[in-house]
Amino acid sequence: MADIYGAITDSAINRAIKFLMRWRPALFNFVAPSQYPTFDGNGYFTGFGERWLTCSSVKWPPGVDHNTFPRYTRQDPLKMPGVVGGGIPFCAQITDAKIDFHPSNTIDLPVALTPPLMNQRFAVWADVSCGVGCPTDALIDALLDAHFYAHSKFKLTPDLFNQMTLDVESLICFSLELFATGRLYTQPQPGPSNPPVTEIRVAVNGVEVQNVRPNGLEDAVECYIRMYIRAYVLPKLVLALEPIIVKALGVTFTPTLTSGLPNNPAIEQNELRVWLDVDVTKTKTSGS
Amino acid sequence: MSDVTLKVSEQTFGEVFNLVYPGKSLKFKGESPGAKDAAIKTSETSTETSKSKTYLNVTVPWFAIDAELHLVAANGIEFNDGNTFTINEIDIAWDKLILKVGLDIPTMKFGGFCLFKVPKSVPVFGGQCALEVPPIDLFTKTPDIEIPLDLSPIFKSIITEISAICSIEIRLENEKGKDYWAVHPDPIAVDADLVDIHDTLGQAPAILYAAVGTIVLNFQAAFPATWVMDVFLGFVGLPTMTSLVLDVLDIHDDIEEWLMKALEQSIGIDNLLMEVIFDAILDGDAVFKTPKLFEILEEKKVKPDELGGFAVAAPAGDVTLPAVSFPVIKPEVVFDDDEMVLTFDFEF
Numbered sequence: 001m002a003d004i005y006g007a008i009t010d011s012a013i014n015r016a017i018k019f020l021m022r023w024r025p026a027l028f029n030f031v032a033p034s035q036y037p038t039f040d041g042n043g044y045f046t047g048f049g050e051r052w053l054t055c056s057s058v059k060w061p062p063g064v065d066h067n068t069f070p071r072y073t074r075q076d077p078l079k080m081p082g083v084v085g086g087g088i089p090f091c092a093q094i095t096d097a098k099i100d101f102h103p104s105n106t107i108d109l110p111v112a113l114t115p116p117l118m119n120q121r122f123a124v125w126a127d128v129s130c131g132v133g134c135p136t137d138a139l140i141d142a143l144l145d146a147h148f149y150a151h152s153k154f155k156l157t158p159d160l161f162n163q164m165t166l167d168v169e170s171l172i173c174f175s176l177e178l179f180a181t182g183r184l185y186t187q188p189q190p191g192p193s194n195p196p197v198t199e200i201r202v203a204v205n206g207v208e209v210q211n212v213r214p215n216g217l218e219d220a221v222e223c224y225i226r227m228y229i230r231a232y233v234l235p236k237l238v239l240a241l242e243p244i245i246v247k248a249l250g251v252t253f254t255p256t257l258t259s260g261l262p263n264n265p266a267i268e269q270n271e272l273r274v275w276l277d278v279d280v281t282k283t284k285t286s287g288s
Numbered sequence: 289m290s291d292v293t294l295k296v297s298e299q300t301f302g303e304v305f306n307l308v309y310p311g312k313s314l315k316f317k318g319e320s321p322g323a324k325d326a327a328i329k330t331s332e333t334s335t336e337t338s339k340s341k342t343y344l345n346v347t348v349p350w351f352a353i354d355a356e357l358h359l360v361a362a363n364g365i366e367f368n369d370g371n372t373f374t375i376n377e378i379d380i381a382w383d384k385l386i387l388k389v390g391l392d393i394p395t396m397k398f399g400g401f402c403l404f405k406v407p408k409s410v411p412v413f414g415g416q417c418a419l420e421v422p423p424i425d426l427f428t429k430t431p432d433i434e435i436p437l438d439l440s441p442i443f444k445s446i447i448t449e450i451s452a453i454c455s456i457e458i459r460l461e462n463e464k465g466k467d468y469w470a471v472h473p474d475p476i477a478v479d480a481d482l483v484d485i486h487d488t489l490g491q492a493p494a495i496l497y498a499a500v501g502t503i504v505l506n507f508q509a510a511f512p513a514t515w516v517m518d519v520f521l522g523f524v525g526l527p528t529m530t531s532l533v534l535d536v537l538d539i540h541d542d543i544e545e546w547l548m549k550a551l552e553q554s555i556g557i558d559n560l561l562m563e564v565i566f567d568a569i570l571d572g573d574a575v576f577k578t579p580k581l582f583e584i585l586e587e588k589k590v591k592p593d594e595l596g597g598f599a600v601a602a603p604a605g606d607v608t609l610p611a612v613s614f615p616v617i618k619p620e621v622v623f624d625d626d627e628m629v630l631t632f633d634f635e636f
Contacts, residue, residue, distance in 0.1 A: 001297055004294065
């Protein structure tokens with residue numbers, strides 16, 4: 001028998017996600033703002049202003065100061081060859097999301113992910129609003145002129161322009177539904193820790209984007225999202241079983257996964273479950 | 289289904305209990321009940337002879353203890369049916385045990401009479417008192433005789449076993465401005481047993497006689513006129529002061545038995561032990577705690593150029609993102625087989 005068993009339901013996690021969306025919107029809304037030049041009263045250039053353009057409006061949580069509470073996380077603009085004005089502004093907003101632990105009962109998986117959800121798997125669904133800025137022809141003409149003028153008259157390099165983001169006043173918006181399935185696995189934490197620390201990690205088995213047309217674009221988006229999830233999101237979703245100091249009790253719990261179980265951690269009965277053996281010791285205080 | 293379920297095994301619960309509770313010093317005091325009121329019969333009137341007899345008016349011995357102990361460990365925790373658990377054999381170690389034995393003898397007026405009168409046949413001084421015993425008040429203190437018996441050397445080597453049956457109670461507590469749901473043992477019954485104490489009281493007679501001897505010496509030092517004490521002892525018919533004290537205290541040959549009777553019957557040390565352990569468990573630290581506001585994201589300072597979406601231009605200094613916490617509600621604890629099951633929900 002394990003010393004400690006813990007379980008949390010997918011329902012609780014889904015409510016937590018909605019709670020976080022409300023109170024930390026910057027975690028779910030990513031924006032590369034457009035930039036526009038600013039001038040003083042005499043018409044001299046003074047710098048750049050920013051437009052934080054989104055496709056889906058984001059409210060401030062109640063009671064916060066709108067002047068100091070951020071709603072978006074800054075992203076670098078999209079860089080593409082031939083864009084004379086620097087990067088392309090965009091936004092990516094997760095407007096809704098939920099998780100479903102086996103057995104699946106809240107997410108209808110698309111055929112591409114071979115429903116029903118397999119044992120010990122979880123499914124994730126997200127509704128994503130995306131937008132990309134597209135400069136007007138007039139702006140493109142102006143940028144080309146400025147680019148030529150700066151280069152021919154003042155020998156300025158294109159770097160100046162590459163550091164800018166295109167000045168647009170709206171985004172071309174589209175939305176998509178993202179589905180993913182995954183599982184948990186464990187591995188020793190890299191490094192010379194003794195005893196070795198076990199990490200609980202997330203692996204993604206399948207990603208499917210729906211409602212993006214044409215299919216080629218959908219495949220490209222899926223490819224990018226799969227890469228983004230594996231390279232950026234999953235490395236952050238690691239739970240290392242390191243000693244837990246409970247200051248209130250003055251004790252330290254050093255957990256290890258209970259061995260000999262078919263699945264530990266497990267995703268079953270709509271819960272994420274983990275069985276731990278713990279070594280309980282008095283917390284050493286400084287000076288003792 | 290609750291949002292979160294935590295199960296803790298008996299063994300782990302016991303390990304936490306043995307880390308949280310032992311080592312704390314528990315002090316307690318107590319004294320025998322009714323010491324001031326109960327008195328040995330002081331007079332008797334016989335209807336047959338119409339004669340009145342007067343006895344020494346002495347209260348029964350008064351006992352008090354001044355003790356200090358600490359919990360060593362519980363030898364086992366057992367989860368029971370009915371949402372209780374049994375703490376088996378909590379070993380306690382005595383750090384101090386001083387037994388005070390006292391007598392409160394009613395104040396007696398003594399003296400004020402002529403011990404030797406000059407015979408009337410003697411001229412001039414005849415009939416006058418040649419040696420007068422001055423009037424003095426005896427036994428004016430309360431108690432008049434107090435004998436502290438330091439039994440610590442004996443009891444230090446005694447491990448006393450106590451068992452307790454507790455239920456589990458969840459309390460909302462505040463610590464340094466932060467609210468916690470705290471899981472506490474709530475004692476229902478405590479059983480204390482001074483096991484095998486008779487076998488370890490070998491030094492008791494020496495301690496007792498030394499203490500009584502010291503007290504008697506002090507007492508005699510207060511009354512330098514030893515001849516007065518001799519007269520007094522003769523008056524009550526006892527040969528020595530030490531014998532008087534031992535006799536009045538009802539101490540005879542079996543010191544151990546007398547000591548146990550004093551501790552168990554007069555003091556009720558078992559009950560005092562139960563009370564102090566009961567209070568220690570009741571007032572002790574929680575065995576598990578969870579914050580009432582479960583902080584999932586801590587407060588964070590970030591540079592404003594990493595963020596956007598302010599109502600106006602980004603502020604000049606760092607931006608503080610407040611912590612995000614979930615209220616924990618409906619915590620419940622039940623015992624399921626060999627596990628303590630703690631469940632709670634989040635309020636969103």
